[in-house]
Amino acid sequence: MQERVLVTGANGFIASHITKLLLEQGFAVRGTVRNPSNLEAVGFLKALPSAGNLELVSADLNDEGAFSSYTEDVDYVIHAASPFFIDVEDVERDLVRPAVRGTVSALEAAAKSTRVKRVILTSSMAAVTDAPDDRVLTEADWNEKSSAKRNPYYYSKTQAERAAWAFINRDNIGFDLVVINPFMVAGPSLSTGISTSNQLFIDIANGQYPALMALNWGFVDVRDVAQAHVRAMTAPNAKGRYICSAGNMDMHQITDIMRSAGVRGKLPFFDMSGQLGTAAMKLLSHFQPSGIGSYLRTHLGSVPHFENSKIRRDLGIEFRDVEETICDTVNDLIEWGHLSV
Template sequence: MGNKVLVSGATGFIAGHTIERLLAAGHEVVGTVRNPADEAKLAHFRTMPGAERLQLVAADLTDADPFSAYTDVDTIMHMASPYRPNVADAQRDLVDPAVQGTLSMLRAAAAQPRVRRVVLTSSMAAVTDEPDGRVLTEADWNNKSSLTRNPYYYSKALAECAAWKFVARERPGYDLVVINPFLVIGPSHTSAVNTSPEIFINIIKGVFPAVLSLNWGVVDVRDVADAHIAAMERPKAAGRYLCVGDAMSMAEAVALMRAEGFGAKLPRLSMTGAIGTAVMKAFSYTQPVGTGSYLRTNLGRTLRFDASKSQNELGIHYRDAATSLRDTLADLARWGHIAKSV
């Protein structure tokens, strides 16, 4: 028999793929969204196999108790959290919804004896905001971000930290498992553009003046969804799981995009050396807070990680970055966001 699963933030990029897998496996799903009557945003759910077992309900992270009405379930996947690099008020727009929403869900779950496990979607942002060449593992924590330095990263680190503290203090009847994805790319169920794939749209459209010394840990959204399912299904799953398949530099991404036929406006000037990196760091001070602090803390950095825990304990076989990026580009073209060069 299938479980009944609550998925918050159901319209999210990762959530859509996760819900699709839950329904295909025979589970009953309750998904929270801002407006269940918005058919334009929700139409893709109606065509998923098993859609008759999906109920979409209204919940807002900023409400005092958005989730208690829906926690009569076996498993909760808390995915709802704001994801915007640049905001007017980082405390109001990022930190408060992320932390308060997470704690609201954990409190609601603690009051419902049926809940046996909560799977929290965190981020690599809770692991580091400034790669330094060390091999990152689940033991690493981002202790450097703030409201003015990588505020989105700050919100994710605070939210996950609050979750672990809540579980340690309250000792609820469920256990907590956390997934920490890196840069999530891959195909989308809708025309909405997720923040991560948007990076590649901007590169293709000529937003970047040069190839920068940036390195990303890349993971396919389908693999992230599989990790969430495994975290729910495997009794021995525990703790945090880095979710990342491959590393890719901006130079490698640009070369692949050019080979795939998207080269018209791709940057040709390379600023990946020490001088170019110094120039771009200086330029970063002209950018919004989120973008600027990201550039200063990531330009010229070497990203290394060990995702063996998710491979060994969750059984995830990650797609390579090139395959995921090709699938991402094909999907973005399908939705009309990018076009190949004539």
């Protein structure tokens, strides 16, 4: 019997790559989207090779029991749907509630099925740390600092993952849970839509960053993230959380790659990444929207350090080089017309 996978938010940046990979590997996929009839949003999924094994159904994270009718005949659930906004009007309404409710709904739906073997949750490094420091982060680390006022997106991801582990620790749960915690996910998109992560490159080109700042990100390729989800789904020894990141790159390096690719626009030249510049940018961050300002104050001048041996060992993930990922991302954004050359 062909195994079936429920993928939530199937037309999202990460989830669409997961869906594509599952279809390529012979799985049947039931993907949830807001409106299966909206070809502008889901047409690219229906055009995938092996899309004959793809079924799209309607679900909304804010609805109670959003996934309850979709798990009876599925073997695995990959819950990838979650809101991703740095700055929102109402943190509880726009971030925390849909993130937690969607996660719990996916788990409740899986618990109603006698067939589901495992649930894979797309979490984030935001649930591991609120701000990089000198520590080397591992799967044992948890974000203890974020709140509705401090890095609210990070807070929503932490709350959602904690809710997932609280659910799985109940009695008589007939499946296990594996969590993927990626850093900044970049790479080529399967659709014309722009992911929040890839928006970073557009913002740099459009002058949203007036200077080169002391910002350094952990990056991972979306194709490797998809591979991690699919392998975590079936690997017998997959267990617990997995930090999913390949390496680091700072704003100087990203801007250099964009210039080398011929990107035109308002790429920053003025260097404010030194100690005095960083102090000045932190002061100026108080004049930014609250979510952006909080992010800048907790990340400027910090470099993330992490350990990814567990995912390489248990799931056999060999990460693409970060420079390759960033080059592929920039070239893809050029091809879609999001960056000018």
